Amino acid sequence: METSSPAAFVNAEILNMFVGRRVRTVVQVQRNEGGMVVGQSPDGHPLTIKSAMDIPVSHFMEVFGIAENNQTIRAEVCTDFGPSFGEI
Amino acid sequence: MYGGGGHYDGGDGAANANSLFGGGGFVPSQSTAAPESSGGGSGFSKASDDKSNFAINGVEVSTVRLVGRMLGKVERVTDVVFTLDDGTGKIDVNRWQNESSDSKEMADVNDGNYVIVNGGLKGLQGKRHVIAYSVRRVTNFNEITHHFLHCIQVHLDLTRPKPCLPSQINASTPTPGHANQAWPPNNQATTFSASGNTAGNDVSSLVMSVFHDPAIIEREDGITVPYIMDRLKLPEHVIKDVIKKQEDEGNIYNTIDDFHYRSAMNG
Numbered sequence: 296m297e298t299s300s301p302a303a304f305v306n307a308e309i310l311n312m313f314v315g316r317r318v319r320t321v322v323q324v325q326r327n328e329g330g331m332v333v334g335q336s337p338d339g340h341p342l343t344i345k346s347a348m349d350i351p352v353s354h355f356m357e358v359f360g361i362a363e364n365n366q367t368i369r370a371e372v373c374t375d376f377g378p379s380f381g382e383i
Numbered sequence: 384m385y386g387g388g389g390h391y392d393g394g395d396g397a398a399n400a401n402s403l404f405g406g407g408g409f410v411p412s413q414s415t416a417a418p419e420s421s422g423g424g425s426g427f428s429k430a431s432d433d434k435s436n437f438a439i440n441g442v443e444v445s446t447v448r449l450v451g452r453m454l455g456k457v458e459r460v461t462d463v464v465f466t467l468d469d470g471t472g473k474i475d476v477n478r479w480q481n482e483s484s485d486s487k488e489m490a491d492v493n494d495g496n497y498v499i500v501n502g503g504l505k506g507l508q509g510k511r512h513v514i515a516y517s518v519r520r521v522t523n524f525n526e527i528t529h530h531f532l533h534c535i536q537v538h539l540d541l542t543r544p545k546p547c548l549p550s551q552i553n554a555s556t557p558t559p560g561h562a563n564q565a566w567p568p569n570n571q572a573t574t575f576s577a578s579g580n581t582a583g584n585d586v587s588s589l590v591m592s593v594f595h596d597p598a599i600i601e602r603e604d605g606i607t608v609p610y611i612m613d614r615l616k617l618p619e620h621v622i623k624d625v626i627k628k629q630e631d632e633g634n635i636y637n638t639i640d641d642f643h644y645r646s647a648m649n650g
């Protein structure tokens with residue numbers, strides 16, 4: 296069992312605590328800008344995801360990556376969670 | 384669901400965050416497959432000299448459930464091996480291919496897919512791995528969130544001290560820590576053992592977990608046996624046996640016809 300690169304669950308508010316570290320979160324895609332995705336974080340703030348895959352607007356996207364600053368994540372892995380996520 | 388700050392104690396940030404999952408949340412021994420996170424390694428210890436059993440938070444664990452991404456899938460003649468990465472760590476998984484249904488199940492999942500793995504936790508030469516009896520692809524991604532919440536809930540349940548009534552203290556068998564009083568209330572309570580009698584309780588808990596899926600529990604018509612077969616990839620007669628038992632105990636009931644069932648715990 297390997298636990299060398301765990302990713303912390305983050306939202307926009309606590310992303311600044313993990314700059315330079317591996318993080319994970321789910322954003323709702325608001326716009327795609329050529330390899331860069333701008334999405335809404337779980338706590339309602341805009342986050343920029345670099346090197347993100349092309350996922351349709353309004354879909355939810357899970358991203359694993361390195362936090363570059365308090366608003367940007369450089370993605371390593373992205374997963375399309377579809378248009379309905381977290382809804383009851 | 385997104386109370387991000389609520390996951391952590393704050394303070395040290397990443398170290399605390401990782402240790403939260405490092406404890407590994409699970410319900411061992413008494414109910415369903417213990418929900419686990421791969422990063423639960425720091426909480427593991429050997430339950431005994433038996434290499435097949437581990438103890439986490441002082442409680443013996445045999446069957447676990449993990450949710451993560453499949454990586455490095457290799458199909459061999461008699462089995463399929465892959466690594467499961469759930470974001471807290473990675474663990475090797477082995478799925479033996481005994482029947483055509485096993486092969487069909489594994490053909491449905493590929494590298495990069497999120498999967499739910501149910502299986503036995505084993506150790507060999509100090510390295511832990513999982514011998515899976517079920518690997519299915521995640522189709523509703525809320526299952527990932529639900530799994531981690533379940534891990535956290537069970538971990539806290541097992542590690543927080545509970546008030547003990549005098550009668551419980553007198554009647555309880557001495558066990559390490561608070562394990563004996565820390566069991567979450569569960570009508571499937573049955574002790575797991577390595578003798579193989581746990582299979583029925585595993586299946587029963589799996590079937591009931593389908594009924595209690597947040598996406599299912601609101602369905603007024605309920606669900607059918609074929610639906611459960613498709614979800615769990617289990618034989619019809621196994622599921623029908625569980626359905627009959629649960630219906631006799633009053634845990635599920637028929638809805639629109641004799642083929643649709645709904646949990647009595649539908650709120």
